[in-house]
Amino acid sequence: MTDTYTIPADLLYTREHEWTRLDGSAARVGITDYAAKTLNDVVYVSLPSPGDKMKQTGTFGTIESIKAVSELYSPVSGTVRKVNSELLTHPELVNQSPYGEGWIMEIEASDLSTEEPVLLSSIQYKEYLASLGK
């Protein structure tokens, strides 16, 4: 069974399969369609708290299916401004809408000038997935 994965063109990506949508220095974060399909039933997301400090590529918790535990990595450094508390009662939103209602957190990014260039464009992320054999 092979899947095709949705990779919106207006987002930036990481090799750990997170996406970020930048609006000025506000960075909304979630996991990609590939990550959500690989996990399948998401049943738990550990949410950070507003005020928590994030570092680019630093881990901030886990996202879990019935069988698997996956680390969550922050795509950018900064301070958490908002978290999607809907995920506490409806973790399946990550599977249903990984780029929409399944968003995980919003960060006020602190180092975008140095960190944004390191992120992958949608084309680069698609190539990255292909290199993994996906």
Add this chain to the structure above:
Amino acid sequence: MKRTPLYDFHVAHGKLVEFAGYDMPIWYSSITEEHLAVRNHSGIFDISHMGRVIVGGVDAEPFIERLVPTYSASQPTGKSFYTLLLNSDGGIIDDIIIMKRPNDYVLVVNAASKAKDLEHLENVSSSFRVDMDDVTDDTTMIAIQGPEALHALQPMSAVDLSEVKRFTHTRSRVGGSDATITRTGYTGEDGFEIILHDSGIENSSPAVSVWNELATRAVPCGLGARDSLRIEAGLPLYGSDISETTNPIEAGLSWVLSKGKTGYVGDEAVARYGMTPPQRLRRGIIMADKIPRHGFPITDLSARKIGEITSGTFSPLLRKGIAMGYINAPDAQVGGSVLVDIRGSPAQGKIIKTPFYDETAYGWKRTK
């Protein structure tokens, strides 16, 4: 990688993973959907990877009696019973099902333990005139489980399934194929496990036919749901909850050790450790929040370590993390509160009796 006779279906419809050297489906749609299908309707599982060994010959009966701690000679023909292979220290080599047929025994063993089990059987058989035949590759085994399992299987069964009582088996035909049908399972639900004797890896078409027809009435389920269902039912998994370093008493399986039985492998060790109460006990734990996993420490409320999780998952039925683990006997009271260390953070849990589900609403004893 090994393949079962039903491999083509798994490739076409499932997400494959490696299990005990086999390419097996972990799910077809999702673990949640498949798990709930079994609890509410019926699901089918390819369990052909499990080892199937036929033990026959003039000394088959005394050999089996020597092999296991459960009385077997006195079991009626047609009985299917769960038992353990023990080593000489009384530790568990494997957990198995034995079906007593008119002239021989069928042993169903865990896939990952098969080589080890066969070696053990060879060793124990040295003074007995027995024949042992590993028929794993030449047969197919399918489980159908759930409150509607009988209803889903009956159209294909030549025998009236309501006559096949729990923990018994019969030889008949399923979908026209020679089959042993045993009313046993690994989910806690009513259901059957079917061995198709004439269809294996080389001649898979009859088995594929049976599976495809069952799939029109029952939901195909992968290993992911198989695991979440058996944890919810409180059933141990060899290699996780029981092993050569666990004994049946601490594992909560002392009912397998027939009272007063001697003359079996491990009997002296069982008598020895049976003289003192166990130091630790296998228990069920339900979490308030978060998901416990294999290896996580269990502590009391003052963070003193009292045990370890051996199997953990998220129950799709209860929408809570559930687990089994061993807890030091003095701290293992049912109803007690514990903490589980989840990657450095303590999470609240409660020790409860398994199965985790309400037995009046779910499971083969359901009344509702």
